[in-house]
Amino acid sequence: xxxxxxxxxxxxxxxxxxxxxxxxxxxxxxxxxxxxxxxxxxxxxxxxxxxxxxxxxxxxxxxxxxxxxxxxxxxxxxxxxxxxxxxxxxxxxxxxxxxxxxxxxxxxxxxxxxxxxxxxxxxxxxxxxxxxxxxxxxxxxxxxxxxxxxxxxxxxxxxxxxxxxxxxxxxxxxxxxxxxxxxxxxxxxxxxxxxxxxxxxxxxxxxxxxxxxxxxxxxxxxxxxxxxxxxxxxxxxxxxxxxxxxxxxxxxxxxxxxxxxxxxxxxxxxxxxxxxxxxxxxxxxxxxxxxxxxxxxx
Numbered sequence: 001x002x003x004x005x006x007x008x009x010x011x012x013x014x015x016x017x018x019x020x021x022x023x024x025x026x027x028x029x030x031x032x033x034x035x036x037x038x039x040x041x042x043x044x045x046x047x048x049x050x051x052x053x054x055x056x057x058x059x060x061x062x063x064x065x066x067x068x069x070x071x072x073x074x075x076x077x078x079x080x081x082x083x084x085x086x087x088x089x090x091x092x093x094x095x096x097x098x099x100x101x102x103x104x105x106x107x108x109x110x111x112x113x114x115x116x117x118x119x120x121x122x123x124x125x126x127x128x129x130x131x132x133x134x135x136x137x138x139x140x141x142x143x144x145x146x147x148x149x150x151x152x153x154x155x156x157x158x159x160x161x162x163x164x165x166x167x168x169x170x171x172x173x174x175x176x177x178x179x180x181x182x183x184x185x186x187x188x189x190x191x192x193x194x195x196x197x198x199x200x201x202x203x204x205x206x207x208x209x210x211x212x213x214x215x216x217x218x219x220x221x222x223x224x225x226x227x228x229x230x231x232x233x234x235x236x237x238x239x240x241x242x243x244x245x246x247x248x249x250x251x252x253x254x255x256x257x258x259x260x261x262x263x264x265x266x267x268x269x270x271x272x273x274x275x276x277x278x279x280x281x282x283x284x285x286x287x288x289x290x291x292x293x294x295x296x297x298x
Contacts, residue, residue, distance in 0.1 A: 008070035012258035013211035014235030018098040019080035020089050021238040030104045040091045064260045072113040075211040076122020076171030102137050119143040119152040122171040161263020165206040173210035177247030187219040190230035206268045216272045226267035239279045
């Protein structure tokens with residue numbers, strides 16, 4: 001008799017909370033209090049993104065999971081971290097403020113998924129050296145620990161569905177400056193995972209999930225018993241000053257959303273939810289007001 005397993009995994013990543021361009025609730029949902037007694041009010045676009053966050057969990061997830069149980073995976077960079085890259089976009093550099101915000105935003109998800117909550121470590125610049133900041137947050141949230149007791153891990157491998165489809169989840173992946181090669185590293189992750197599995201006689205993943213890019217793309221190839229899929233997830237951060245310096249990123253609009261991985265009756269498949277949002281508004285030239293046209297005197 002095949003083991004009964006959950007059929008659905010919801011993956012979100014790159015929330016970058018405590019950044020003024022990251023995920024942030026409005027005061028009516030949660031007052032982002034600061035250590036000195038003040039509080040932060042999110043920007044216009046942050047309020048738009050928060051509306052999508054609520055729609056994602058309240059409407060999209062129940063629909064695509066068909067009301068069935070699901071697991072939630074935070075795939076790295078849930079918080080933005082301390083003083084990294086000499087940035088000036090922090091709400092606060094106080095890690096206590098960061099932690100309180102992360103706990104307030106993520107704790108409802110733990111209840112929503114019935115405790116099937118997993119945390120994957122992201123970039124050390126954001127999650128602390130060796131992911132120490134993310135480990136502390138994951139522990140307080142009660143994230144499912146690995147066999148060595150770590151509540152946030154570098155890599156997560158889960159089986160879903162009656163067939164036990166293997167899903168391989170980690171944060172990092174290579175990037176590119178052009179859409180022409182956007183799936184190159186994505187397909188390479190799948191190829192390397194299968195080669196390594198065959199080399200040592202281990203189970204090969206049917207779905208490989210990576211993040212870090214803040215963009216969703218997917219490569220899908222036929223295999224024995226169906227298809228193997230490799231993908232990257234969108235994020236929940238608006239465009240930062242760094243993104244305006246990077247080829248490809250400076251032209252692209254931010255992608256906001258998450259991904260479903262579902263074990264169906266015959267195969268394992270993925271379904272993303274992606275919103276795009278403005279980075280630079282289109283404007284008309286403002287006519288001059290109150291200026292007199294210069295005239296030449298004879």
